[in-house]
Amino acid sequence: MKTIKRGSHDGIITLTTDFGTRDPYVASMKGVILSIAPDTTIIDITHEIEPFNVLQAAFILYRAVRWFPAETIHVAVVDPGVGSERRALAIKTNQCVLIGPDNGVLIPAAKYFGIIDVREIKKKFLDEISHTFHGRDIFAPAAANLSIGMKFEELGPTASNLRELDFGIIEWIDEELRAKILHVDRFGNLITNIPRKLYTEIASKETIMISTTRKTSKIKPAHSYFEGKPKELLILPGSGEFIEISCNKGSAAELLAVKPGDTFILRFGSSF
Amino acid sequence: MKTIKRGSHDGIITLTTDFGTRDPYVASMKGVILSIAPDTTIIDITHEIEPFNVLQAAFILYRAVRWFPAETIHVAVVDPGVGSERRALAIKTNQCVLIGPDNGVLIPAAKYFGIIDVREIKKKFLDEISHTFHGRDIFAPAAANLSIGMKFEELGPTASNLRELDFGIIEWIDEELRAKILHVDRFGNLITNIPRKLYTEIASKETIMISTTRKTSKIKPAHSYFEGKPKELLILPGSGEFIEISCNKGSAAELLAVKPGDTFILRFGSSF
Amino acid sequence: MKTIKRGSHDGIITLTTDFGTRDPYVASMKGVILSIAPDTTIIDITHEIEPFNVLQAAFILYRAVRWFPAETIHVAVVDPGVGSERRALAIKTNQCVLIGPDNGVLIPAAKYFGIIDVREIKKKFLDEISHTFHGRDIFAPAAANLSIGMKFEELGPTASNLRELDFGIIEWIDEELRAKILHVDRFGNLITNIPRKLYTEIASKETIMISTTRKTSKIKPAHSYFEGKPKELLILPGSGEFIEISCNKGSAAELLAVKPGDTFILRFGSSF
Numbered sequence: 001m002k003t004i005k006r007g008s009h010d011g012i013i014t015l016t017t018d019f020g021t022r023d024p025y026v027a028s029m030k031g032v033i034l035s036i037a038p039d040t041t042i043i044d045i046t047h048e049i050e051p052f053n054v055l056q057a058a059f060i061l062y063r064a065v066r067w068f069p070a071e072t073i074h075v076a077v078v079d080p081g082v083g084s085e086r087r088a089l090a091i092k093t094n095q096c097v098l099i100g101p102d103n104g105v106l107i108p109a110a111k112y113f114g115i116i117d118v119r120e121i122k123k124k125f126l127d128e129i130s131h132t133f134h135g136r137d138i139f140a141p142a143a144a145n146l147s148i149g150m151k152f153e154e155l156g157p158t159a160s161n162l163r164e165l166d167f168g169i170i171e172w173i174d175e176e177l178r179a180k181i182l183h184v185d186r187f188g189n190l191i192t193n194i195p196r197k198l199y200t201e202i203a204s205k206e207t208i209m210i211s212t213t214r215k216t217s218k219i220k221p222a223h224s225y226f227e228g229k230p231k232e233l234l235i236l237p238g239s240g241e242f243i244e245i246s247c248n249k250g251s252a253a254e255l256l257a258v259k260p261g262d263t264f265i266l267r268f269g270s271s272f
Numbered sequence: 273m274k275t276i277k278r279g280s281h282d283g284i285i286t287l288t289t290d291f292g293t294r295d296p297y298v299a300s301m302k303g304v305i306l307s308i309a310p311d312t313t314i315i316d317i318t319h320e321i322e323p324f325n326v327l328q329a330a331f332i333l334y335r336a337v338r339w340f341p342a343e344t345i346h347v348a349v350v351d352p353g354v355g356s357e358r359r360a361l362a363i364k365t366n367q368c369v370l371i372g373p374d375n376g377v378l379i380p381a382a383k384y385f386g387i388i389d390v391r392e393i394k395k396k397f398l399d400e401i402s403h404t405f406h407g408r409d410i411f412a413p414a415a416a417n418l419s420i421g422m423k424f425e426e427l428g429p430t431a432s433n434l435r436e437l438d439f440g441i442i443e444w445i446d447e448e449l450r451a452k453i454l455h456v457d458r459f460g461n462l463i464t465n466i467p468r469k470l471y472t473e474i475a476s477k478e479t480i481m482i483s484t485t486r487k488t489s490k491i492k493p494a495h496s497y498f499e500g501k502p503k504e505l506l507i508l509p510g511s512g513e514f515i516e517i518s519c520n521k522g523s524a525a526e527l528l529a530v531k532p533g534d535t536f537i538l539r540f541g542s543s544f
Numbered sequence: 545m546k547t548i549k550r551g552s553h554d555g556i557i558t559l560t561t562d563f564g565t566r567d568p569y570v571a572s573m574k575g576v577i578l579s580i581a582p583d584t585t586i587i588d589i590t591h592e593i594e595p596f597n598v599l600q601a602a603f604i605l606y607r608a609v610r611w612f613p614a615e616t617i618h619v620a621v622v623d624p625g626v627g628s629e630r631r632a633l634a635i636k637t638n639q640c641v642l643i644g645p646d647n648g649v650l651i652p653a654a655k656y657f658g659i660i661d662v663r664e665i666k667k668k669f670l671d672e673i674s675h676t677f678h679g680r681d682i683f684a685p686a687a688a689n690l691s692i693g694m695k696f697e698e699l700g701p702t703a704s705n706l707r708e709l710d711f712g713i714i715e716w717i718d719e720e721l722r723a724k725i726l727h728v729d730r731f732g733n734l735i736t737n738i739p740r741k742l743y744t745e746i747a748s749k750e751t752i753m754i755s756t757t758r759k760t761s762k763i764k765p766a767h768s769y770f771e772g773k774p775k776e777l778l779i780l781p782g783s784g785e786f787i788e789i790s791c792n793k794g795s796a797a798e799l800l801a802v803k804p805g806d807t808f809i810l811r812f813g814s815s816f
Contacts, residue, residue: 458562
C-alpha cells in the first residue's frame with residue numbers, strides 16, 4: 001500500500017484505552033491533543049478494553065497498528081499501575097511510534113514492526129500532573145508534541161528492561177495441539193494463538209476435534225463463514241495471522257463455552 | 273443547505289457496520305483508508321448494527337445519508353455472505369457513492385437519491401484478500417481510492433440484477449391500517465414504515481387504537497414528546513419520513529412489548 | 545498549554561448527547577455540520593448520557609470542555625423538552641461557545657469559563673424544523689454556521705433568566721461532611737461534589753468513615769489507586785476538581801452500593 005503525504009495535517013494519533021465512552025476521559029485526551037496539535041487526525045482504535053486487561057489491549061493494538069500509515073503515533077492507556085513507579089514509555093519502531101505505560105501493552109505491536117529506540121517519558125507537558133490520569137497529563141501531550149515535530153529523544157532518557165508480554169506458546173504433543181484463545185470478537189469468533197501458517201497442515205488432517213474444559217466437538221476446516229451449517233464449528237485461516245474458530249451466523253464462543261485466555265486442544269486423526 | 277467545497281480534504285467517507293467498537297475491525301478499515309487517502313474525513317454512522325441484520329443497516333443508512341454533503345462515499349459492511357459468490361458493489365447516485373455487499377443493504381439509500389451507475393468491484397487493491405474481512409480488504413480501499421480521484425468505472429464491470437430490499441408495505445383494510453416497526457431507537461421510540469404524509473389523515477381520526485401481538489392501547493396524535501402524559505402512547509410525524517410511536521420520557525417499545533420487524537394494527541373510529 | 549492556530553480547519557465542534565451510537569441521530573448531526581462547515585473537526589464527548597439525564601450531561605460537559613482549545617464550539621443535546629417552549633441557547637464564554645437547550649445542561653461549563661453573551665437561537669437554518677430533533681435541525685446548523693464565521697449575534701436576541709443547574713452543596717456538621725455523588729465512571733470510581741481543595745484537610749484526619757444508605761466503611765486517603773489493597777476504599781484528590789472515592793482494581797460503586805445522585809456522609813475522628 002502506498003502512503004501518500006498528508007496535506008495540511010500534523011499526522012495521525014490513535015487511541016486504545018479501557019476508559020469506555022461514557023466518561024469525560026477520552027474527550028479530555030482529545031482536547032489536550034487538539035490544543036497542542038490542532039491539525040492532527042485522531043482515530044479511536046477502541047475504548048472498550050475490559051478494565052485493566054493489558055493483554056486484551058496488547059492484542060487489539062497489535063492487530064490494528066499494521067493497517068495505519070507510516071509515522072502514525074499510537075497511544076495505549078490500559079494502566080492499572082498509574083501513579084506507581086511504572087514508567088511511561090515511548091517506543092519508536094520502523095513504522096510508527098507507540099506510547100503508553102511500561103506494562104507490556106505496547107510490546108507485541110512494537111516487536112511486530114521492530115524496535116528502534118525506547119524512551120522513558122520524563123518531559124513535563126502540563127503544570128500539574130494528576131496521579132490518576134496519565135492518559136491526559138502525560139501520554140496525550142507526548143503524542144501531540146511528537147505530532148507537531150518535537151524530537152523523539154526530547155521525551156526523556158533511553159529505557160531498557162521493558163516489561164514483557166506475549167501471546168503464549170502452542171504445544172504439539174503427538175497428534176494433539178494445545179493452544180489458547182486470545183480474543184473473542186463481537187460475533188463470537190475465537191481468535192487463537194495458533195499461527196496462520198499452520199492452517200494448511202491442520203486443514204489437511206482427516207478429522208479435527210476441539211476440546212475445551214466443558215465441550216468436545218468436531219470442527220471443519222473452511223475459509224469463509226458461509227461454508228458452515230448452523231451450529232457447525234469451523235476452523236479458518238482468519239483475517240489476521242492467527243487461526244480463528246467460528247460458526248456461520250452463530251457464536252463459536254457460546255458453542256464452546258469459552259472466554260479469552262482459555263486453553264483448548266485440537267486432536268487430529270481418524271480414530272474418532 | 274449549501275455545500276461548500278472542502279479545503280484540503282480528500283472528501284468524506286462514512287462507515288456503517290455490525291462490527292461493534294471492541295474489536296480491531298473498524299480501526300483496521302480506518303487505517304487502510306488513511307493509508308490511501310490521508311486527508312479523508314471518516315465519519316462513523318454506526319457500528320452497533322445487530323450482527324448480520326441487513327435490514328436494520330439498510331434503514332440506518334437510508335436515514336443518515338441524506339444529511340451528508342454531495343460526493344460523500346458511504347461504506348456499509350453488514351455482510352453475512354462474505355467470502356461467498358455475493359458481489360461487492362459500488363453504486364453511484366445523484367448525490368453520493370454507496371459501497372458494500374450485494375445483499376440489499378445499499379438499496380433503500382441508493383433509490384432515495386436515484387441510481388446512476390452500478391459496478392461490481394473487481395479491482396484488487398491489496399496483494400492478499402482475506403475470505404472473512406472484505407470491509408478492510410475490498411470496501412475500504414475502494415472507497416479510499418475513489419476519494420482520491422480514481423474513476424468510478426475503474427472499480428469493475430457494470431452490475432445489474434441487484435439483490436432487492438424494501439421496508440415492506442402497509443395495508444389499509446376498511447378502518448384498519450396494518451404496518452411494521454422498522455426500528456426501535458435508544459429511547460424506545462418506534463419508527464414505523466407508515467409514510468409521514470399520512471400523518472394528517474391519521475391524526476384527524478376521532479380515536480386511534482394500536483394493537484400488537486401482546487397489547488392493545490389507545491394512542492394520541494402529537495407533534496412533540498412533551499405533549500404526552502407518563503406512559504401515554506403518542507403517534508408523531510417524527511423527524512424522518514416515517515411516522516413514529518413514542519412515549520414522553522418512556523419507552524414505547526416496552527409499553528407495547530415490540531421489537532423491530534414486528535407488525536401492528538392501527539384502528540380508527542368512534543366504536544371503541 | 546499553548547494553542548496553535550489550526551491550519552485549514554474551520555474549527556472544532558464537540559457533541560454531547562443521550563442519543564447513543566446505534567441510531568442515525570448522531571451521524572445526521574455530523575452530516576448537517578459537514579454540509580455547512582466541511583473542514584470542521586467533530587469530536588464526540590459522549591453519546592452515552594443516560595436518556596434525559598441533564599445533570600449527568602452537565603457534569604460530563606463541565607469536566608471535558610476545559611481541555612479543548614480556545615474557540616471550540618460545544619453542542620450538548622440532552623433535551624427532554626424538545627418541541628416545547630424551552631429555548632434553544634448559545635452561550636459565549638471567555639474560552640468557547642456552548643450550544644444546547646435551556647435546561648441547565650450548559651450552565652456549569654459556561655460558569656466555569658465566565659459568560660460573556662447569551663442568545664436565544666431564533667435563526668432558521670433548515671426549511672423544515674422537526675418537533676423532535678432539534679439537535680439536527682437547530683443546534684448542529686447553529687454550531688456549523690458559527691464555525692465558518694457567522695457572527696454570534698446573528699443567532700438571535702439576547703436571552704436572560706436561564707434555567708439554573710448546579711452540583712449541589714456540601715454540609716459540614718461538626719465532624720461530619722454530607723456530600724453527593726455526581727458521577728460513577730466505568731471503573732466504579734465515584735466523583736463527589738466535594739471540592740478538591742478540601743483534600744488536604746480531609747486526609748489529615750486520623751480516621752475517616754464513609755456512610756451511604758446501605759453501607760458504612762473505613763476509607764483511606766491516597767493519591768493513586770495502586771495504594772489500596774483489594775476491596776479497600778480510597779479517597780483521592782482525583783484528576784478533576786472534585787474529590788473521588790475509588791477501589792484499586794475494583795468498583796467503589798459496588799462496594800458502597802451507590803449510584804449518581806446518592807448522598808453520603810464522611811465522619812472524621814478517633815472515636816470509632
